[in-house]
Amino acid sequence: MVEHPNWGNIKIFTKNKISVVENNSINRFIHGWVFFSGWLNAIESSVDGFNALEKFVLAWINEYSDVTPVDSNYKVIFHDESTAQRLASAIRLHHICEKLKKNQLLHKLQPFMNETAELLNSEEFYAGNNNHGMFQAKSLRDFAIYADWLDKDLRSTYLRTSLTRISEYFSKSFTAEGVHIEHSPSYHLMVARHVSEHAKFMKLAFGFCPPELQNIIDRAKDHAIHCIQPDGRFLPLSDTAQVSLAGSRNNIFDSSEFAYAASCGKIGTMPSERTLYEPDSGYFFHRTSWNDASAGYLAFISAYNGAYHKHSDDLHLYLWKYGFELLTEAGPFGYQMQDPTVKYAFSQYAHNCIVLDHTSLPRHDRKYREVKMGPLSKLSNGHSISATNSRFADSTHKRTLRLSDDLQNILVEDSISSNSDHKYSLIWNFGPQVKVEVFETFVIGSIQSVPVIRLDFSGVEIQEILHFSGRSGSRPRGWRFPKFGHKIRSSQIQVIFEGRSKSIKTLITTFDGEAENINRSNMRKLNQLQDRSHSAPGASVPTKTAVDKSLNGQSHFGTLQYELGFLKLLDSDAKSRATIRTYREYDIVDEYHGLTANFALRIHQSGRYRVRIYPKGFLASIKPFTTKWLTIS
Incomplete structure (x- = not known):
């Protein structure tokens, strides 16, 4: 048995065979040898547990190293990223085996590593310019440096291939504004961390760091800072893991402003700007202050920069205030696309969007240029900003926000231009702590029986307002997924109207005065549910x-x-x-x-x-x- 951070205890062996299960995340954890990390740390200080690890490795090599593409388990065993992670773990294990003189395992491990490196070097197996391809290239790079038993020319070939791929990926994986193209603050930070690691590698290996690597890190900093909501975690966006960002490990930018945002103002320097506008990348962020965990925080998303980790969240609006999520998205649930809950997490229904004819847009259709952020205007006491989504077959959705600086008043105007009649569903997903009451033309959300948010609808003839909370089955609705595989009931409303070209207004009002009555000792309750480090x-x-x-x-x-x-x-x-x-x-x-x-x-x-x-x-x-x-x- 090994423990997965999200899925609990996992049985490795079933009837003396290493398990292949339906859950892809668990498969990658087992067959990518990801769970080795803590085990190897322990073995380096004590040989206790080595026999069990040796049993697993020998069994895995005997069972799976010769799997061919016609085998039903091939895509699991030779998943692009898992293969890279497996080689990275094998390199570290090989080093420990040499120190401990474990010759039997070395005899099996070394040719297995050679074969894996050959596979990673091939163009056919290379995953391309995405984070999976990055992991492949980095494992191949490390193997080329480590494998002193190989022919020198072959090691040079592997190193040249890996460095070329890494350089190409890093150059194409960030927008001109410094935003990683895979739509997730977690992946933005992760890839920036790998850029930083590769810069250090280049300096150690070759005595210099290419300036373009440091430029990427410098440009990526502001986006990372403004993706941090007032409680010191990233906002839930696409496949983001919401965990505490405190600690120097996450501050790869060596930025006092990042330290301030991640520590909720305990250390560092307060950022000078409360608003960040990234029109080419498709992001807008605004907060009421930097030094208050109860501060208001809004994010407006109009980003379609790549395929990986993309959710169908075009024109999504996120709102945090009083220490709680008020308007949010469901979050990621997993990657088993046959699971209705996973499909829901990727869909428009899990985000604050407009759905046409009860059918969500696909998460990815390569219509990159059809999602655009419009201009930002400064108002006397706030901002106005718009964005458009033209991924629909015959319709365009334009969303315009007019928000007060204190986020007590946010006017959302959704205009749909279409050549034919449709049934429209305006979706609003509320945070798990918000209890929703539905009226004829408005809804009120309360926390601890204290009204904190009201949404008033006008401009169209509303047919009905539907309210869902924790609906399962083939069409899930009303869920919040704090981490992979975990569900919490939340409220979702759908404002239903129909016609051709229509414009509906939602006036969002938040109640700062009433919110003073919320018991502040409960402010971190949702954080405790979502973050294992708490x-x-x-x-x-x-x-x-x-x-x-x-x-x-x-x-x-x-x-x-x-x-x-x-x-x-x-x-x-x-x-x-x-x-x-x-x-x-x-x-x-x-x-x-x-x-x-x-x-x-x-x-x-x-x-x-x-x-x-x-x-x-x-x-x-x-x-x-x-x-x-x-x-x-």
């Missing part, structure tokens, strides 16, 4: 009440049982409070907060279930407790 979800600060830490969870929280269609906790302490996450296989299907004795979840699908309990209140010092699997047929 404390366990829902866990409160331990009080001075003495609790025996040796107590096991079951003694307080009971045993999971299924009764009359509901999951319950049998014999739970009546006074125990907790956050309870319910899992069906590897998916989170529900999250409950309150007395464990009152926990009751109606089950609609068969499968294996378990719950993980995060104690709160006077039991907060007890470690989180996971029940045994319960199979429901």
Whole structure:
């Protein structure tokens, strides 16, 4: 068993064979040998565990190194990036084996590495100018430097090929404004980090750093800073992982302004600008201040710069205020495109857009020039900006924003020009903490029963306003995915109207005065749910009440049982409070907060279930407790 950061414990061997599963993320974790990282760290300081690692490597080489393209598992085993990650792990393992004189494994490992490098060098296998191709080229580069047993001319060939590919990728992977073309702040930072690493490599290997590498890093800095929302994490955009950015490892720019944004003002220098406009790349950011975690933060997205990690989020609007997401997107769920939830995460329905005839645009159709950011105008107390999306067959959507500087008033005008009649759905997705009430021509969102946002609609005859929250099945609606494979119910509304060329206005009003009544101790609750680097979800600060830490969870929280269609906790302490996450296989299907004795979840699908309990209140010092699997047929 190994532990995946998102999917929990994973069984490596099934009937003495290394598993290939339906989940592509897990396959890449196993077959890319990504899980080696922590294992190799431990083996470098102690040989304990080496035998198990050796067993895995020998078994993998025997089972999979000769897989051919006609084999059903070929695309899993020889996934472009996984193959590169596998060689990178093998290089490090080979170095450790030499130190420990593990000759049996070296005998098998070395020819396997030679074959993998030959594959990575081939033009047919090269993934091209994307981050997968970058990983391939970097692994080949490192192998060329490391493999002193190879012919010198062959090593030179590998090095020349890898350096050419890396240089070409870096030169084409950022826009002129310094924005990475794969639509995600996480990937923007990741690739910028690899640019920085390659610059250091070039200086060590050849004594100089090409100036274009430093230029890329310098240009990428501002976008990275303005993608950081007031809580010190990147905004959820495309396949972005929302984690804490504090710490020097993430500040590859060596920027005091990045440090300030990532640390929520604890260190560094406050950035001089609160607004960033990147018209060629398709981004607009504005915040009310830099030194307040409750500050308002808005992002307007009109970016279609490449295929990789692209979501169908053209003209999407994101709004953070009072320490919470008010208007958001679903976030990434996975890459198994046969899964309706994954399809939903990529679709227009998971973003704040307009959908035509109940059919989302595809995430990618190569119509790069059909999505454009318009001009920015400075108003007396705010800004006006517009963007257009012409990816539809016979229609163009233009969205114009007029926003006050304090983000208390945002007028959104959506104009659709079309040659034929359509049914239109204006989509607004709310943050998980926002409870939504729907009225005839407006909706109100509240946090802790405090009204914080209102959306008023005008300009068209509204047929109906639909409200979804946590709908599953073939057409999911109303979900927030804080990380891959994890679900939290949220509210989505759809304003339905029809016609040919139409213009609908949404006046977004936020209530700064009322928001003062929100309990600020709960501001980081959503962050705790989304970021593993923070404390366990829902866990409160331990009080001075003495609790025996040796107590096991079951003694307080009971045993999971299924009764009359509901999951319950049998014999739970009546006074125990907790956050309870319910899992069906590897998916989170529900999250409950309150007395464990009152926990009751109606089950609609068969499968294996378990719950993980995060104690709160006077039991907060007890470690989180996971029940045994319960199979429901």
